[in-house]
Amino acid sequence: MPTRPRVRFAPSPTGYLHVGGARTVLFNWLFARHTGGEMVLRIEDTDTERNRPELTDNILEMIEWLGLRWDGEPVHQSDRIDRHRAAADQLLAARRAYWCDCTPEQVAARAKERGGPPGYDGYCRDRGLGPGPATALRFRTPDDGATSFEDLVRGTVSFENKVLEDFVLVRSNGTPTFLLANLVDDADMGITHVVRGEEHVSGTPKYLLIGEALGLHHRPTFAHLPVLVNEQRKKLSKRRDSVSVAAFRDEGYLPEAMVNYMALLGWGPKDGVEIRPLGEIVELFRLEDVTPSPAFFDVRKLQSFNADHIRALDAEAFVERARPFLGEGPRGEATEAVLRPLAELVRDRVRLLTEVEPMVAFLRDDEITIDETSWQKGVAKLADRAAAMLDAVIAALADVAWERDAIEEALLGAAVTAGFTNAEGKPQMSKAQGPVRVAVTGRIVGPPLYESLVVLGRERTLDRLRDARGLL
RNA sequence: GCCCCCAUCGUCCAGUGGCCUAGGACGCCGCCCUUUCAAGGCGGUAACACGGGUUCGAAUCCCGUUGGGGGUGCCA
Numbered sequence: 001m002p003t004r005p006r007v008r009f010a011p012s013p014t015g016y017l018h019v020g021g022a023r024t025v026l027f028n029w030l031f032a033r034h035t036g037g038e039m040v041l042r043i044e045d046t047d048t049e050r051n052r053p054e055l056t057d058n059i060l061e062m063i064e065w066l067g068l069r070w071d072g073e074p075v076h077q078s079d080r081i082d083r084h085r086a087a088a089d090q091l092l093a094a095r096r097a098y099w100c101d102c103t104p105e106q107v108a109a110r111a112k113e114r115g116g117p118p119g120y121d122g123y124c125r126d127r128g129l130g131p132g133p134a135t136a137l138r139f140r141t142p143d144d145g146a147t148s149f150e151d152l153v154r155g156t157v158s159f160e161n162k163v164l165e166d167f168v169l170v171r172s173n174g175t176p177t178f179l180l181a182n183l184v185d186d187a188d189m190g191i192t193h194v195v196r197g198e199e200h201v202s203g204t205p206k207y208l209l210i211g212e213a214l215g216l217h218h219r220p221t222f223a224h225l226p227v228l229v230n231e232q233r234k235k236l237s238k239r240r241d242s243v244s245v246a247a248f249r250d251e252g253y254l255p256e257a258m259v260n261y262m263a264l265l266g267w268g269p270k271d272g273v274e275i276r277p278l279g280e281i282v283e284l285f286r287l288e289d290v291t292p293s294p295a296f297f298d299v300r301k302l303q304s305f306n307a308d309h310i311r312a313l314d315a316e317a318f319v320e321r322a323r324p325f326l327g328e329g330p331r332g333e334a335t336e337a338v339l340r341p342l343a344e345l346v347r348d349r350v351r352l353l354t355e356v357e358p359m360v361a362f363l364r365d366d367e368i369t370i371d372e373t374s375w376q377k378g379v380a381k382l383a384d385r386a387a388a389m390l391d392a393v394i395a396a397l398a399d400v401a402w403e404r405d406a407i408e409e410a411l412l413g414a415a416v417t418a419g420f421t422n423a424e425g426k427p428q429m430s431k432a433q434g435p436v437r438v439a440v441t442g443r444i445v446g447p448p449l450y451e452s453l454v455v456l457g458r459e460r461t462l463d464r465l466r467d468a469r470g471l472l
Numbered sequence: 473g474c475c476c477c478c479a480u481c482g483u484c485c486a487g488u489g490g491c492c493u494a495g496g497a498c499g500c501c502g503c504c505c506u507u508u509c510a511a512g513g514c515g516g517u518a519a520c521a522c523g524g525g526u527u528c529g530a531a532u533c534c535c536g537u538u539g540g541g542g543g544u545g546c547c548a
Contacts, residue, residue: 010548011548012547014548044548046547046548047546047547047548049546049547050547050548100546103546104545104546115473117473117474117475117544118473118544119474119544119545136546137546138546154476154477154478157476157477158476159475159476160475163474163475163544164475167545167546168545168546170546173546175546177546177548178547178548179548182548197542198476198478198541198543199542199548200542200548201477201542201543202475202476202477202542202543202544203543203548224477224542226477226478226541227541227542233540233541234541235541235542261484264484264485264497265484265485266484266485267485268484268485268486268496268497269486270486270487272485272486272495272497273496273497274485274497274498275497291478291484291485292477292478292479293477293479293540293541294478294540294541294542295483295484295485296483296484297484298483298484298498298499300483300498300499301484301497301498301499302498303498304497304498304499305498307510307511311511345510349510349511350510351510378508408507411507412507415507427507428507429506429507429508430506430507431507432507433507433508434507434508436507437507444508444509445508445509445510446508446509447508447509447510448507448508448509449507449508
């Protein structure tokens with residue numbers, strides 16, 4: 001009976017969830033869903049020095065926000081420390097590990113002295129040291145032979161054992177390192193596929209060697225995903241690059257757009273259809289098809305995907321999703337009220353949810369500020385004709401029925417009156433609407449004018465038109 | 473330095489020996505549509521890193537060069 005695939009996402013709570021980590025969870029999740037397997041979470045909090053437990057909440061929250069559900073309760077590696085120590089003891093008893101009291105400085109000094117490669121030289125291998133406050137437990141790596149493994153993304157990868165230094169299994173403070181805990185937990189949890197970032201490739205032979213030395217028959221299939229890089233083609237770093245998932249959420253990206261875009265980093269559907277529902281991606285996704293080369297995280301393309309997913313929303317859903325970005329309390333309610341009648345028109349014009357509120361603020365606020373550049377471009381440049389247009393519009397709108405078509409007709413007529421016509425005497429609204437738009441909205445770009453005026457109301461429209469006329 | 477990996481348009485992906493005068497998407501440019509801006513339609517720009525093989529035939533296989541990335545921690 002074939003084993004059900006079981007994968008894990010194993011973040012360490014030393015930073016917020018960033019897009020690199022998010023992509024890793026996503027690929028684990030896609031694989032699990034595609035194969036009918038399960039994905040578990042394991043918080044790798046063995047480094048007590050740098051852990052920030054509160055970050056675990058952020059990581060979990062972001063994974064949930066992305067809609068990637070895990071199976072069961074998240075496991076905290078720190079709860080399993082006894083098991084890790086037992087494994088360490090076993091290794092020590094089998095003489096596959098030994099105590100070492102060299103300080104990092106001593107290790108570095110010796111490496112420099114001998115002029116060879118940096119790294120630990122096995123100095124304490126046969127010194128027969130016992131445990132102590134300043135001793136760490138190191139794994140005795142084989143001096144010859146090679147360790148290789150199959151990688152779904154990269155094929156066979158092989159390392160000469162002699163290039164592997166004797167690495168630390170247990171720190172001098174008694175806590176197990178990632179190398180030990182990671183392997184032991186994967187084995188205990190029955191992980192069948194290890195799907196993680198490329199940065200773990202060189203640690204894989206160590207993982208395998210510990211497992212063998214422990215007599216564990218744990219031989220998962222590996223899939224090392226290409227790293228995500230920035231414009232400089234360097235691995236995305238939380239420090240250098242602003243890539244926290246929470247930041248994208250706060251900028252108004254939709255989780256479905258994030259997930260859709262990230263799925264295309266290192267993978268692509270054969271049919272070339274990029275924008276598609278998650279369900280279809282689950283169906284098509286295969287780890288074997290993941291490309292091995294680094295991928296650039298292109299925010300512009302992400303934005304395009306976001307705009308597409310926003311446009312796929314119906315009016316009701318759009319308002320719902322935009323709500324957190326409309327403002328707090330009464331102000332938020334007021335924004336929502338003016339947005340609602342224009343929902344579709346606004347939705348088709350934004351790339352980010354944060355752009356919604358600024359686009360309709362002129363409808364909500366009593367006072368508007370007129371953008372200088374827009375004034376120059378849409379009003380001042382037209383000189384006398386702008387004044388004529390405003391006069392004509394003020395007159396035409398005074399007693400017209402306050403509905404879209406009537407307003408359009410009024411503006412068309414005003415344009416003719418003000419002389420904005422083409423060779424056939426037809427009104428040229430592309431220019432004529434400028435002064436009106438700037439006067440009423442404060443900007444040269446915005447939602448369609450006639451519909452906006454309907455929402456604005458006659459009084460406020462006329463007030464703003466008169467104010468602008470007075471400035472000329 | 474050493475180890476491992478990678479190499480198709482600016483970017484992401486398709487392409488797994490002939491269907492490739494290399495396809496799609498983002499971006500960029502132009503035109504159309506148009507009440508601004510978007511959206512949409514149409515068109516365009518732009519790549520198989522280089523050199524050797526293998527083969528009747530190579531973007532696809534092999535070797536090398538160059539370039540890039542990852543690792544080299546008592547971080548994960």
